[in-house]
Amino acid sequence: MATITLKVSEQDKVFMQAMAKLENVSLSELIRHKTLKALEDEYDARVADESLAEYEEYLANGGEVLSWDDL
Numbered sequence: 016m017a018t019i020t021l022k023v024s025e026q027d028k029v030f031m032q033a034m035a036k037l038e039n040v041s042l043s044e045l046i047r048h049k050t051l052k053a054l055e056d057e058y059d060a061r062v063a064d065e066s067l068a069e070y071e072e073y074l075a076n077g078g079e080v081l082s083w084d085d086l
Contacts, residue, residue, distance in 0.1 A: 021046065031045060031046065
């Protein structure tokens, strides 16, 4: 497993340690889980925004949307 060094203030460290204790996980697991979740959520939002923009462009260029019955 790779190691990443993260510099934080002492206040942030104390807070993250307290959160890790509340969630009954190690500090490393807390940071890994919360960071990956936030990044995955941001990625999903960006993909959704791009898909919506493509769909709106498709409609603006005369694209047709079929109803469920027509499909």
